[in-house]
Amino acid sequence: MTLHARTDEREPLTTVTGTPSRAGRGPGRARTGGRRIGSHVFLIILAIYFVIPIWWLFVAATKNTSGLFSSPAFWFDDHFALFENIAGLFTQQNGIYWTWLGNSFLYAFAGGIGATILSILAGYGFAKYRFRGRGAVFGIILGSIMVPLTALVIPTFMLLSQYGLINTPWAVILPSLLSPFGVYLMRVYTQDAVPDEMLEAARIDGAGEIRTFFQVALPLLKPAIVTVLLLSVVGTWNNFFLPLAVLTDPNLLPVTVGLNRWTALSNAGAGGEQVWNLITSGAFISVLPLILSFLFLQRYWQGGLTIGSIK
Amino acid sequence: MSIDTTAAAPPRPAATSAASEPRPKRRGSRLERRRQRWGWLFVTPFLVVFAAFLVFPLFYAFGMSLFTSTLATGTQFTGIANYVKAFTDPLFLEGLLRVGAYAIVMIPAQLLVALVAALVLDSLTSWLSKLSRLLIFAPYAIPVVIGALMWSFLYSPRFGPSSTLFDFVGLDAPNFLAPDSIFGSLVNIVTWQWSGYYMVVIFAALRSIDPSIYEAARIDGANGFQTATRIKIPMISSSMVMVITFALIGTLQFFTEPVVLRNIAQGAIDAAYTPNMYAYSLAFSYSQFNYASTIAFALGILVFAGSYLFLFLTRKQSGLK
Numbered sequence: 001m002t003l004h005a006r007t008d009e010r011e012p013l014t015t016v017t018g019t020p021s022r023a024g025r026g027p028g029r030a031r032t033g034g035r036r037i038g039s040h041v042f043l044i045i046l047a048i049y050f051v052i053p054i055w056w057l058f059v060a061a062t063k064n065t066s067g068l069f070s071s072p073a074f075w076f077d078d079h080f081a082l083f084e085n086i087a088g089l090f091t092q093q094n095g096i097y098w099t100w101l102g103n104s105f106l107y108a109f110a111g112g113i114g115a116t117i118l119s120i121l122a123g124y125g126f127a128k129y130r131f132r133g134r135g136a137v138f139g140i141i142l143g144s145i146m147v148p149l150t151a152l153v154i155p156t157f158m159l160l161s162q163y164g165l166i167n168t169p170w171a172v173i174l175p176s177l178l179s180p181f182g183v184y185l186m187r188v189y190t191q192d193a194v195p196d197e198m199l200e201a202a203r204i205d206g207a208g209e210i211r212t213f214f215q216v217a218l219p220l221l222k223p224a225i226v227t228v229l230l231l232s233v234v235g236t237w238n239n240f241f242l243p244l245a246v247l248t249d250p251n252l253l254p255v256t257v258g259l260n261r262w263t264a265l266s267n268a269g270a271g272g273e274q275v276w277n278l279i280t281s282g283a284f285i286s287v288l289p290l291i292l293s294f295l296f297l298q299r300y301w302q303g304g305l306t307i308g309s310i311k
Numbered sequence: 312m313s314i315d316t317t318a319a320a321p322p323r324p325a326a327t328s329a330a331s332e333p334r335p336k337r338r339g340s341r342l343e344r345r346r347q348r349w350g351w352l353f354v355t356p357f358l359v360v361f362a363a364f365l366v367f368p369l370f371y372a373f374g375m376s377l378f379t380s381t382l383a384t385g386t387q388f389t390g391i392a393n394y395v396k397a398f399t400d401p402l403f404l405e406g407l408l409r410v411g412a413y414a415i416v417m418i419p420a421q422l423l424v425a426l427v428a429a430l431v432l433d434s435l436t437s438w439l440s441k442l443s444r445l446l447i448f449a450p451y452a453i454p455v456v457i458g459a460l461m462w463s464f465l466y467s468p469r470f471g472p473s474s475t476l477f478d479f480v481g482l483d484a485p486n487f488l489a490p491d492s493i494f495g496s497l498v499n500i501v502t503w504q505w506s507g508y509y510m511v512v513i514f515a516a517l518r519s520i521d522p523s524i525y526e527a528a529r530i531d532g533a534n535g536f537q538t539a540t541r542i543k544i545p546m547i548s549s550s551m552v553m554v555i556t557f558a559l560i561g562t563l564q565f566f567t568e569p570v571v572l573r574n575i576a577q578g579a580i581d582a583a584y585t586p587n588m589y590a591y592s593l594a595f596s597y598s599q600f601n602y603a604s605t606i607a608f609a610l611g612i613l614v615f616a617g618s619y620l621f622l623f624l625t626r627k628q629s630g631l632k
Contacts, residue, residue: 035535039431040439044430047446050507053461054449056472060464073465073472122357129350137354146556146618148564151611152589154594154603155368155375179359185609209349238454241587256456262458264574270569280464285456290452295445301511303542 018041054287061085061284062192065277085281099251100258103207104237105243106169106252111176112233119179119228123186124217128199144180150241157245171246172254176236182228189224190217206251230293237290255286318377336494342507349499369611375604391607403606407613410585413498414562420502421558423429425509429540432510433517444514448507455504463488466573488576499569505561509554516550517543552629558619562616566591586610 027199052074060068064084089097125131126138154173157166165171187201194217202212243257253261259282266274295303379389397403428447432440450458465472466487477484487496520543528538544551566587573580583589583597587607594603622629 016356036435039435041438043428043431043435043440044445048445050447050503053458053465053503054453055539056465057457057461069469118357118360121353125350125353129346129353131347131350131354134350141361143615143619146360146560147369147612147623148560148611150564150566151607151614152365152368152371154590154600156364156605157594158375158600158604159368159371164629174360175364178364180361180365182522183357211355234452238456238458240570241591244570245591252492260456260571260574262569263463265631267574279460283460287453290454291449293397294448294452298440298445299598308523 002011004227009238036247045122046299055243057280057284060280061128061147063277063280065274068128068276068280082281084098085277086285088275089282089285093250097255097258097278100253100255101167101286103252104254104256105181105289107176107239108233108237110169110173112237114173114177114226114231115179115182115232116229117235118177119182119186120218120221120225120230123188123190124194124213125182126187126219127190128194128196141180141183144218153241154244156242166246167249167252169252172236172239172243175242176232176239179228179232179235182232185231186221186224190221193220194220196309222301230297230301232289255282259283259286347484348545353490363540364451367566369608372604372608372611375601378571378601378609380601393602394609396606398608402589403586403609406583406586407610408586410563410565412494413501413565415499416494416557417501417562418555420498421509422455422555423507424502424506425513425554426544428506428510429513429517430543432514433543434535440456443463444511447513450504451507451508453504455567456571458504459500459568462496463572463575466496485543488572488579490579493572493579495574497568499571507559509558511538512554513550520546535610547627548625552625559621560614560618562611 002007038134056074059074060083062080062082063071063077064079067079071077071299089095126134152175160166160171160174165174198216199212202207202216207215237254238256238257239254240260243254247253250258250261259279261276262279262282266276268281373514376393377388377390378386379393380386428443432444453461468484468486468488473484473487485492487493500543524542524546525538533541564587565585569584569588570591573582573584582592590603590606591608593599593606596615
């Protein structure tokens, strides 16, 4: 396979510890003041474009339905209705929103943590053991990164329905365990970050393979683990096509599919109840966990995201 | 087996020399064989999932696509008939052309925003630039469904700010959800959602370039623009190839955003707007699972072939051999 030959031969140059420090570099590349200001103005415009919909969502979450229609889109209404909306989320269909949010957490964590564990083990196996068939198997896994996962949704649905797993949490969690890209990232990272000599030394000291893995290799892999975990949790949290296909029971839906259903009903108008204020506040609450985890885990993902980009 | 006959081979030296060998030689001591088994043990849990949820569904879809099921005749083996039907089906072909058009517009748009933002951020060290970097990345933390929902509100003439904004400058607000503007509206959503992620990848690649190269370029008289186009961009070409590959795979499977926007733009987005949406509606609205499998499998093969071709054509830039 053309792809794997590359990872085998040369050690990919990846940023291991995140952004390399380049203290003192800034002033060294002296800039004329005007250019600097121009760059900043450009950045501010860009940042506004990327943030304004999120700002809108925050503002909209604090409005009731009439406020959504009557007040300025990007500023608060006179009536601050966020807490009413939250209370509404508890009463609408017996608080099904919170069930959805709980489901999203369950699917994202079970799927994300499971996928990460499998990726760590497989990445370590591929990076540090030379078993027969390794090259071929890894080549197939690398190639599979290019298989669009949505193409698998319909056959997966049919398979799961044969085993009676449709409309169970397993229908979302099990397929989410699959993360060929995670395996690739972990392999590339492990190759760099875990020196063979250290493993050999541990073995000579009498540590078994499992102990060597847990006590020598695992601590060195932390940044990559956080990155793979974040990517797979985000992937599962984001997933829409799969739960849309394999879940019909309203109590099992993740928050993404649930909110989309509310929107479809509210848009349908006749018969459907209009719950715009609950959609906006529900959407706002549902984006908080990920935004906060990205903020707190900055140190890790900013370096970790380069792992994949070889060289 | 050859493993037994080579038992007399010298014991395997420490793994340092093993690391430089391209392939394992067949001189396995007992230790070596045990190592091999451990390798498989570490890899097996993933391979089980891989077989169950990737390999098997693919073969299953292919198998399904070779049969046709009708009420009158039951299920019959029809060979490639479904593929002939798919590639002459205007709904499928239009969907393919449409995602092709999206790829041509959307990928350069995302790449351009990401690249320019990353280059500007790389040249600055202020707190403002650090803050902007976070803000530009923020949409990645928003689920695609929620992002599309937010934009559908913003586009909507009922809630949206667009009428107010355009009134302000004395113009009629365009209808973002009309059939002839939905293309741009969807491009905007995707660009908004993903550029920040690509920007972070490119930015990190830029940061890993040795800054002494810039010194040398400066001494040679290169200005900022020349440094960017002649040094920085060529040096991060492998990251760019990765970003484009991901964007390509993502675009060809376009599904979530048009499905969400369809809630309020039924007239502009039909049920077969993209191949994935077509496969979904065939399966779940019309229960044509055989034909839906055909569409899904055909799309899968096309995406795989397309991204493989792209990686092949850019193998020099990416360093993949």
